[in-house]
Amino acid sequence: MNMVEFGAILIAAILGAVVILALFRRGNRTDQPGQMRPAASAQEGMIFLFCEDGLVDATPDAWALVGQYPKVRHELDAALAAIAPEFPNLHHMISDPAKTEFRLRSEADPTVFVDVQRNGNRLRLSVNGSERIGYQAAVQRFSSLAREAQTSLIEGIKASSPELIWQEDGAGNLLWANDAYTKMLRGHTQPSLFDVEKDAQNQRVAVTLDGELKARWYDVSAVSHADGSLCFASDVTEVVRADTARTEFVKTLGKTFAELSIGLAIFDRSRRLTMFNPALVDMTNLPVDFLSASPVIDTVLDRLREMRMMPEPKNYVSWREQFTAVETAARDGTYSKNWTLPDGQTYRVTGKPHPDGAFALLFEDISAEVSLTRRFRLDIETGQAVLDTLTDAIAVFSSTGTLVMSNRAYGDLWSSNTERTLEHRVLQSEMKTWQNHCIPSLMWSEMRDFFQQLGARKPWSDDALLDDGRQLRCHANPIAGGMTMVRFVVAKAKRPEMTKLTLPDPAILANKR
Numbered sequence: 001m002n003m004v005e006f007g008a009i010l011i012a013a014i015l016g017a018v019v020i021l022a023l024f025r026r027g028n029r030t031d032q033p034g035q036m037r038p039a040a041s042a043q044e045g046m047i048f049l050f051c052e053d054g055l056v057d058a059t060p061d062a063w064a065l066v067g068q069y070p071k072v073r074h075e076l077d078a079a080l081a082a083i084a085p086e087f088p089n090l091h092h093m094i095s096d097p098a099k100t101e102f103r104l105r106s107e108a109d110p111t112v113f114v115d116v117q118r119n120g121n122r123l124r125l126s127v128n129g130s131e132r133i134g135y136q137a138a139v140q141r142f143s144s145l146a147r148e149a150q151t152s153l154i155e156g157i158k159a160s161s162p163e164l165i166w167q168e169d170g171a172g173n174l175l176w177a178n179d180a181y182t183k184m185l186r187g188h189t190q191p192s193l194f195d196v197e198k199d200a201q202n203q204r205v206a207v208t209l210d211g212e213l214k215a216r217w218y219d220v221s222a223v224s225h226a227d228g229s230l231c232f233a234s235d236v237t238e239v240v241r242a243d244t245a246r247t248e249f250v251k252t253l254g255k256t257f258a259e260l261s262i263g264l265a266i267f268d269r270s271r272r273l274t275m276f277n278p279a280l281v282d283m284t285n286l287p288v289d290f291l292s293a294s295p296v297i298d299t300v301l302d303r304l305r306e307m308r309m310m311p312e313p314k315n316y317v318s319w320r321e322q323f324t325a326v327e328t329a330a331r332d333g334t335y336s337k338n339w340t341l342p343d344g345q346t347y348r349v350t351g352k353p354h355p356d357g358a359f360a361l362l363f364e365d366i367s368a369e370v371s372l373t374r375r376f377r378l379d380i381e382t383g384q385a386v387l388d389t390l391t392d393a394i395a396v397f398s399s400t401g402t403l404v405m406s407n408r409a410y411g412d413l414w415s416s417n418t419e420r421t422l423e424h425r426v427l428q429s430e431m432k433t434w435q436n437h438c439i440p441s442l443m444w445s446e447m448r449d450f451f452q453q454l455g456a457r458k459p460w461s462d463d464a465l466l467d468d469g470r471q472l473r474c475h476a477n478p479i480a481g482g483m484t485m486v487r488f489v490v491a492k493a494k495r496p497e498m499t500k501l502t503l504p505d506p507a508i509l510a511n512k513r
Contacts, residue, residue: 046058046059046061046062046065046126046127046128047059047062047124047125047126047127048062048066048079048123048124048125048126049122049123049124050075050076050079050122050123050124050125051121051122052121053074053075053076053077054074054075054076055075055076055079062079065079065082065083066078066079066082076123079125080094083114083127086106086107086108086109086112086114087104087106087107087114088107089104090104090114090116093116094116094118094123099116099118100117100118100119101116101117101118102115102116103115103116104116106129109129111129112127112128112129113127113128113129114126114127114128115128157178158178158179159178159179161178161180162180162235163178163180163232163233163234163235164177164178164180164181164184164193164218164231164232164233164234164235165177165178165180165181165230165231165232165233166178166181166231167228167229167230167231168192168196168228168229168231169227169228170227170228172192172195174192175227175228181193181233184209193207193233194207194218194220194231194233196220196222196229196231202219202220202221203219203220203221204217204218204219204220204236204240205217205218205220205233206218216235216237217235217236217237217239217240218233218234218235218236218237219233219234219236220232220233221233257275257277258277258278260277260279261279261365262279262362262363262364263276263277263279263280263282263283263284263362263363263364264276264277264279264280264360264361264362264363265280265300265360265361265363266354266358266359266360267296267297267358267359267360267361268357268358269356269357269358270296271296271297271298271327272294272295272296273291273294273295273296273297273300274294274358276291279363280363283347283363283365284304284307284309284363285307285309286300286303286304286307290303297326297327301326308341308342308343309341310339310341311339311340311341312342326351327359329351330351330352330353330359330360330361331351331353331357331359332351332353333351333352333353334351335349335350335351336348336349336350336351337349338366338370344367345365345367346365346366346367346370347363347364347365347366348363348364348366349361349362349363349364350362350364383405384405384407387405387406387407387408388407388408388409390407390409391409392409392487392488392489393406393407393409393410393412393413393414393487393488393489393490394406394407394409394410394485394486394487394488395407395410395430395485395486396479396483396484396485396486397427397430397451397483397484397485397486398481398482398483399481399482399483401426401427401428401451402424402425402426402427403425403426403427403430404483410488413437413488413490414430414433414434414437415437416433427451431444431447431448437466437467438464438465438466438467438472439464439465439466439467441464441465443462443463443464443474444464446460446462447460447462447474447476450476450484451476451484456478457478458478459475459476459477459478460475460476461473461474461475461476462474466490470490470491471490471491472488472489472490472491473488473489473490473491474486474487474488475487475488475489
């Protein structure tokens with residue numbers, strides 16, 4: 001068999017199958033007893049096809065009718081419940097297994113009938129007639145349910161809504177109100193709570209009820225319609241009070257900032273100046289209109305440099321990098337430097353971080369403090385220089401026995417380093433050094449008693465003998481603040497012929513050990 005013959009046979013087989021299928025469909029369209037037909041179109045009536053109790057096919061109206069009974073367990077029961085008013089005996093006749101095919105007419109309208117056809121566990125219901133059975137009943141049921149739902153919703157809103165809801169006629173007379181409005185109206189002498197403008201949107205109104213000292217605030221809105229207006233009011237009392245408190249706080253803060261002697265500049269997260277005080281204007285001489293324009297920090301620092309209100313950099317190329325360093329350190333809270341200006345003023349500039357990326361720069365004029373510190377340092381250096389010119393060894397101790405200052409002669413006499421000013425040196429250790437360089441004597445105990453005396457003291461003096469034989473005159477004088485000045489005067493050098501007598505005596509040294 002070649003390909004041409006095989007193709008001819010295949011085409012003939014396909015044509016035969018098409019003819020047989022067409023005859024089969026034509027035979028199925030005959031209404032024979034015991035046969036099940038598919039659901040017809042919407043023009044042929046309302047048709048249901050059930051398999052056991054489940055709906056497997058139906059016309060659109062039939063589907064919609066069954067859908068009105070969502071709480072019914074089986075779809076067959078839903079369909080029977082929908083058409084039961086027209087066919088009260090239908091459920092009983094369907095329950096009879098012997099009745100496989102019958103027609104039942106409506107008792108109210110004989111032109112309306114239902115055809116029932118059963119085949120095993122399959123059931124076909126076809127409702128026909130001049131009226132679309134069940135449709136009006138469904139519409140009425142729907143309308144009734146909608147009215148019940150609407151009534152229930154309105155009652156729920158009326159009883160449970162925290163907002164005030166009321167309706168007024170065209171003259172402003174109260175027609176209806178929810179429970180919240182009615183409850184509030186009981187504490188008010190006027191016939192209505194609010195004087196609402198027509199089509200008002202978010203109109204803020206204050207209401208003071210009888211017996212209350214503080215007013216309540218409400219945002220009121222109204223929607224106009226043919227019979228009047230439907231109005232709504234939301235309680236915003238806490239919001240208004242919070243805004244009032246915030247405003248008062250800002251005013252207080254502004255007054256506080258205005259009275260500060262420290263210049264304040266606050267920058268937001270976008271690096272723009274958002275707040276400054278008068279002290280900043282006085283200290284930097286920056287124009288108020290310039291600061292009010294919210295410049296960025298680079299512009300502010302650049303203007304300060306132009307006005308010679310910043311220390312000039314050694315390397316101008318790195319000036320912009322210093323701007324970035326100032327900003328970064330201020331955000332981290334680590335920026336604190338003294339700006340020494342060309343005119344002799346000194347500002348301490350400190351960076352303080354704030355929430356949400358904002359930061360502040362504080363300008364404090366410390367010129368007087370720096371001048372005082374310099375003068376105090378100069379006085380100390382001058383006093384030290386004067387003491388160093390004296391030949392007598394001098395040491396000053398505080399009331400607690402701490403060495404405050406000493407001169408160069410003191411260090412030379414007792415072989416101590418007078419430059420160790422940062423070390424904590426006390427009277428006890430110093431007296432031990434004195435005794436180690438002198439011959440033992442009761443004089444040191446008397447000196448210790450003098451230091452330990454309380455109240456007014458008289459100057460004290462006594463003599464000691466150095467280990468090299470030289471005579472040492474010791475003076476202790478009380479001075480201001482409970483401090484004590486000790487002065488050591490070494491006797492003049494002896495004649496050469498007496499040198500041998502002044503050499504250390506081995507016996508004395510042995511006794512000291």
